[in-house]
Amino acid sequence: MRLQDRVAVITGGARGIGRACAERFLADGAKVVIGDVDAAALAQTEAELAHPNLRSVVADIAKRADVVRLVGVAVSAFGRLDVMLNNAGIARNQDFLSITDEDFDTVLGINLRGAFFGVQEAARQMIAQNTPERRGGVIINMSSINAHLANPSIATYAISKGGMNQLTTTASVGLAPHGIRVVGIGPGTILTEMVASAIMTSDAARRAVLSRTPIGRCGEPREVAAVAAFLASDDASYITGQTIYPDGGRLILNYTVPVTE
Numbered sequence: 001m002r003l004q005d006r007v008a009v010i011t012g013g014a015r016g017i018g019r020a021c022a023e024r025f026l027a028d029g030a031k032v033v034i035g036d037v038d039a040a041a042l043a044q045t046e047a048e049l050a051h052p053n054l055r056s057v058v059a060d061i062a063k064r065a066d067v068v069r070l071v072g073v074a075v076s077a078f079g080r081l082d083v084m085l086n087n088a089g090i091a092r093n094q095d096f097l098s099i100t101d102e103d104f105d106t107v108l109g110i111n112l113r114g115a116f117f118g119v120q121e122a123a124r125q126m127i128a129q130n131t132p133e134r135r136g137g138v139i140i141n142m143s144s145i146n147a148h149l150a151n152p153s154i155a156t157y158a159i160s161k162g163g164m165n166q167l168t169t170t171a172s173v174g175l176a177p178h179g180i181r182v183v184g185i186g187p188g189t190i191l192t193e194m195v196a197s198a199i200m201t202s203d204a205a206r207r208a209v210l211s212r213t214p215i216g217r218c219g220e221p222r223e224v225a226a227v228a229a230f231l232a233s234d235d236a237s238y239i240t241g242q243t244i245y246p247d248g249g250r251l252i253l254n255y256t257v258p259v260t261e
Contacts (some may be wrong), residue, residue, distance in 0.1 A: 002233040004029035007078040009070050011061050011118060012088030014041035017193035020221035021085055021228045026051050026227050031078040035059035035070045036088070053078075061088050062106075062116030067121050080129050083232045084122030086115040087142040091157040091194055093201065102208065104156055111160035112167070115141050119171050119182065127178050136179025138232050141168045143186040145247050161186070165243055172241035179242040183231045188247025190219040211256040214249035 008025050012018040013034025022034050022045070031053040036042040039058045046056040055077050059066035074081045089111045092103055119139055126137035146154060147161035165184060172182035191210045195218075198259060200206050210216060227246050230236055245251055 001028035002235065003083075003229065006030045006082040007033075007074050007080050008083035008085060008232065008243060009033045009035065009074050009081060009118075009122070010085040010087055011035045011059070011067075011070070011114070012142075013056070014038050014045045016194060017187065017190060017221045017224050018085075018087040019045055020225040022054070023049065023089065023226035023230045024222065025083075025232070026053060027060070028233075030232075031074075032055060033074045033077065035061065036064070037061075061086075061117060062109040064117045064121070067114070067117040071121050071125050075125065081122060081125045082112070082137050084118055084139045085142070085228060085232075086118040088114060088141065089142065089157075089160070089194075091154050093153050093197075094155075096152040096155050098166055099156060107156035108160050108163075111157065112163045115164055116167060120165060123171070123175050123178070124182055126180055130178065133178045136181070138181045138236075139171065139175075139180060140228055140231055141182070143168070143184045143242075143243050145186050145188050145245060145250050147186060148245075148251060168243060169241050176240060180238070183236070183239055183241070184243030184244040185224060185227050185231070186215065186243045186247065187224050188219055188245070188250040190224055192221060207259045210259045210261075212250055212253055213247075214253055214257060216257075217248065218239065219246060219248060 008030050010018050010022050013022050014036035022032050025032050033055045035057045037060045042056045057073050059070050141164050143164045144161040146158040147165045168184040
């Protein structure tokens with residue numbers, strides 16, 4: 001129960017990695033507020049998890065007011081905010097030259113601007129609730145290996161995650177005096193609905209991904225959730241400004257490996 005009585009907000013919590021993180025945090029003793037723009041999926045997740053320490057809020061993180069409301073629900077329901085997981089994000093698979101202004105603004109607005117709102121609003125609450133006996137908190141930004149890899153078919157996503165890494169580093173320095181740690185997670189190819197629709201679109205695409213993954217398989221959302229639980233806990237108390245990459249070895253590989261399945 002490494003997160004016993006910690007209060008966490010998780011954006012994009014209705015499915016995929018966000019839902020897996022909510023399940024893991026609850027199992028580790030946390031009180032959790034999940035936010036998502038998909039009201040139906042959010043209601044389904046809350047009903048399926050059926051946990052007394054879970055709340056859900058329909059929220060569009062591209063709007064600061066919705067992020068403020070998410071934080072407010074955590075405080076009103078559970079008294080404080082200890083962990084903010086900026087997980088919500090989207091990806092669009094398209095030719096680089098076909099990207100429109102609307103495409104760029106939408107993806108950056110959710111993936112980067114929304115994360116910026118999350119960092120700011122969480123930090124403001126964490127600072128306001130600081131006492132000599134209990135201070136600080138943890139902010140986790142969900143990045144991607146595509147912050148480093150050049151993949152023009154998901155260019156706006158990659159650009160947003162590159163910006164998110166810099167958001168993590170700059171915020172970690174700016175918020176350290178308040179006892180707030182800011183860290184990131186950069187997953188490789190994880191089997192979520194977004195990956196299925198934007199990346200694993202054919203057998204050729206699947207084989208291309210696996211040929212660049214030494215472990216030889218895609219990751220599971222629960223494996224990312226385990227990293228999030230560690231970073232949110234006191235076990236990671238001396239880690240800030242870093243992004244951890246659960247990627248099956250993807251980033252360290254400079255050649256492809258045979259696919260045998």
